[in-house]
Amino acid sequence: MLSPESLKKIDQEIAKYPADQKQSASMSALRIAQQEKGWLANETIEFVAKYLGMPPVAVYEVASFYNMYDLAPVGARKITVCTNLPCALSGGVHAAEYIKKKLGIDFNETTADGKFTLKEGECMGACGDAPVLLVNNHQMCSWMTEEKIDQLLADLQK
Amino acid sequence: MLEIEIDGKQLQVSDGSTVMEAAATVGAYVPHFCYHKKLSIAANCRMCLVQVEKAPKPLPACATPVTNGMKVWTHSEQAVKAQKGVMEFLLINHPLDCPVCDQGGECQLQDLSVGYGGAQSRYEEEKRVVGNKNLGPLVSTDMTRCINCTRCVRFTTEIAGLMELGQAFRGEHAEIMPFVEKTVDSELSGNIIDLCPVGALTSKPFRFAARAWEMSRRKSISPHDSLGSNLIVQVKHDVVKRVLPLENEAVNECWLSDKDRFSYEGLNGEDRLKRPMVKQGGAWIETDWQTAMDYVVRGLKGIRADHGPESIGALGSPHSTLEELFLLQSVVRGLGSGNVDFRLRQSDFSADGRMKGAPWLGMSVSEIAGLDRLLIVGSFFRKDHPLVAQRVRQAVKKGLKVSAINPAFDDWQFALQNQLCVSPSEMSAALAKVLKALVEQGSAALSPEFQALVDSVQVDEQALAIARSLGSGRRVAVWMGNYAVQHQDGVALHALASEIARLSGGRFGVLGEAANSVGGYLAGAVPFGAVSGKNASEMLSTPLKAYVLLGIEPEFDLRDAVAARKAFGAAEMVVMLSAFKFEEALGYADVMLPVSPFTETGGAFVNCEGRTQSFHPVVKNTGDSRPAWKVLRVLGEALGLGNFDYESVDAVRAQILGASGSVDPFRLSNDIDIEPLNPAGVSQGLQRVADIPIHFADPLVRRSAPLQATKDSEAPFARISPATLKTLGLNAGDKVVVRSVSGSATVVVSEDEGVAAGCVRLAAAHSSTWALGSLNGEVSVERI
């Protein structure tokens, strides 16, 4: 179900917690599984549950509680733009609107070629860098002016 | 002890009490939804906010610990304002569909909104709609009504032992759900219906059948497992519409198993036997009672005259009442025969005549909470005793360590400290090893009868671990499960288990298969005592001329259906007293007498702890059916046997139990005069392990359509361990023929790590497997 590399990473996470608290690694395991699979299908969640000895619904609770897990397929690049107040005051909403126009999609939509999905994010703890956005959850891009967005999208197209 | 004042009343409560618990003791009602005395505290509904002196804001009574000198007001202005505020929030997204809601009339939200709700909603935005979930055949959902109290989630996790429901998503999007496309399969699932304070989870079978206020509530006792759960049977126009738990902390607490709750659905099916029927010239005709009884009386008298009284025998269901079983054996003994038994699935009767009393749990059910070590021998524990298992589960959380010795394991949803899985023929050796380890640990001296057996075995790691566990306990028990009692070496297992209990300073008990597994002994429905005779097994192996069968469906309720059919087919007369018309039996029976199921008769069951629980009819008789105790009394009189002039069922009970109506403790005993035990041979072939699945166990539950649609009622698989599958060259999913000495069955193979090597677990009491005959013995498996 998951690659040996992913399982190894999950095992490393499990090792961080007391021996009888394997389930503490559920968030990491879901993250690692999502990185491999692109999103969290029910089978993936069930696999993680079994791997950690948890009831599947408990893992589903986790997967559906935290925003950065995707319970439905997303494009190859998921772009999440912060539009919370501090960002909005410095052009965050504008950045999102600009991306929408460029990609021709709205929030929670994926481009027809399956390359991009756009999401609206909540505060990323980087308000000083507004506008900020995340690419595939882990790459943060700061001070996203129109020019920088053009550049980013061009890079990501490659 | 802590001093507290609630609404001006002074009281003392023990340390660690919550304000909610304290309020309950002075009768101050604090409104609440999420709080439930048997569940962990969630404090999420916020309905129970009360005013506490010096607290800057109202506090939730359910979660606030009492401190010394605390002053609480449950209905002050501040408290009521907070409660009303919460009620407004609860209602903004709740549909106002009480007139069509099944919970109408018994809805906590509806009740409380009368006191705490505003006249008109200030919420004018769009209401939330939540999709319904498929939880299976028993529980119906209307999730838009859910108030997210999470009682159901906590129930599955904490009481049923497996989190089958969760609260997914968050905030306003939070939804209670099972894992996608899964149902709630616990044998206790129906309790979430009672727990749901609104109409989000309701009974699927009961849906729209009646409104709460149209039904009368009558007390009864569950006729299924040996616990004897207390019931409230709800009745409308003389039809049972629904069954709910009657709270009894000493027995079922506030719970019911699904079997207790939903078996009533089997009461009014097409195959209810409504008129007496006799077979004439090979054809069945319906007739009146007089004719049918004359037929029976003439038949029995004739057979006694021609073949002697020993040619007559009776088998009674252990789900029959105490009085029914007593009168059944009275009729048989009145006729001069000792052939009577109610231990229908037992195979080893070698202790008959050597027993000191009726086998029982050896302790009260409520004492389970205090155990610290427990050994369970031969039991499909969780499914055979759902609510006893639930008690053990709670005790495990408090430190009880459980070991078990079984030929097949399921997940019992609590941690087992030791799990010893051996084939049926190795069970007595396994127990002997534990015994030996105990002896070596230096506990009390071994009784000499065990010496030979103990000498023949060698202690292994697992036996040692179990012995250590038992030896380190202070409140120890050893229990025999149904499987052990039914085992071919049942008496040896009994003796060994009891010796293990003795050497570990613990108590020994027998869990008991059915509602009257203890009562049948007290009623004398056994072939020893006053007049002895043939036991249930002998009555089939050496056929009789006449059989009286009470409440039995022979293919499913007897140890060996093949032998039974042969015996009944060859008999001159088979009289069946039954609530249902059994298609299969029409071939070999001669008379069918319609008798009442538990809802239409009165009587008593004696549960596993020796508690007598009597009950009255809750509805009128269906058709011409009559309570079996009346039928047997009339039969006794018509046969001209003395002492059958009981005026009431109570009088019958008094005859059995004496004026007190309860069981004299001296009549309960698990002691037997032991004879020296010898090593048993180990079977080399493939052995069958037959469980009796929870919803196949008796004629009533087998007729409940919703229960038959549950996961627990799936057609039996041939369950084999991975290693044995390999040796047999089989794969999961293969279709196979299983053959025994008596016959064969065609089933599908499944892989089951819980089954002992060299065994096939294949359930009995099912149409697909009865043709195999005996519940145990060697079988062969062949792919087709």
Added chain:
Amino acid sequence: MSSQGIILADLDGDRTWRLADYVKRGGYEALKKIIAEKIPADEIIGEVKKSGLRGRGGAGFPTGLKWSFMPRAFPGAKYLACNSDEGEPGTFKDRDILRYNPHTVIEGMIIAGYAMGCERGYNYIHGEIFEVYDRFEEALAEAREAGLLGRNILGSDFSFDLFAHHGYGAYICGEETALLESIEGKKGQPRFKPPFPASFGLYGKPTTINNTETFASIPYIIREGGDAFLALGKPNNGGTKLFSVSGHVNKPGNYEIPLGTPFSVLLEMAGGIRGGRKLKAVIPGGSSAPVLPGAVMMDCTMDYDSISKAGSMLGSGAVIVMDESTCMVKALERLSYFYFEESCGQCTPCREGTGWLYRVVHRIENGLGRPDDLDLLNSVTANIMGRTICALGDAASMPVQSFVKHFGDEFAFHIEHKKCLVPPQVQYEGSKIYVA
């Protein structure tokens, strides 16, 4: 990033975060001193008490006092947790601390572990700053390698290990008990208190939770003494503090300044208001803190007491600056949406109330307001506040109450005229917020 203090001082951006750089800055001296001199735990806690350090996570609870609640003698596991789940809109200081000076947090936690007898700690890192999580893992590896973490630290009989746990997008996990649930691998739903984490925390064991900046302040306190730290700030408001300034300023960023510095000075450090416009309003302590009119703010000093006197909270030190181009209804709408989205959903008032608040504000913003809406907002917030398990209910209510209180006219205008008091073009110039 600019520092007149101790945590972000002498850093060179991304280049000086490694162990060797930290040691050059005097790093791990405090720990070495404790180990070498076998300083008793009580003394360390005493020093922290003396320093006047108050929790930097928002509530401002005295850290030394919190540490003294830990049952040091409790047999068995005790835990430490660092709260780096910085998700409060406007707050972005912990990210910079972890990016540029991770070892100061590690050292602070080791000292805390020593003082409270904990054997293990976890740093819970906000999901969206995953690069910081990776870096922190690297820093931990360095420390472990150097014998600063793990068994028998620096040859002593003291053992402590520390691990990183990442969040994955849930503001509520910043609440300390939700954070513990999350480390336990569950969804982050706060626990009812009591019992408090000091008696029933992670895995049911005694646990202390502090903010990243709180731990980052510890090495200095031990190295230089509690009095020295206290003297950096003012009485009852010891030390320097990081302020994350965002919004309509020319130089948004983190500024580490002594507590008690006038707001006007901080504003100047941040480059003043953009485009020479006038200050309209400031949220001085993260989005949950009540908003204050600009004029009120200009009279405040940046410390717990002054801001509290003015009717708000210093909170996490996130200063959101809004100039005259801001539509206050739109600003509140965005904040209300945030709390509505981030409620964990267990408490009735929060689950149901935050959505109600948002919908009413949204309606007003969209020209569908009703005359009694402001009373409704005040009444609904009153029904949420103080009635929930955690403080998110209050956090969602305080902005609504304060916006309506200080900028009621603007809301009334909206309701009456179905449009903004601030012309759309002005809004666009200020924030580039499109107006549909």
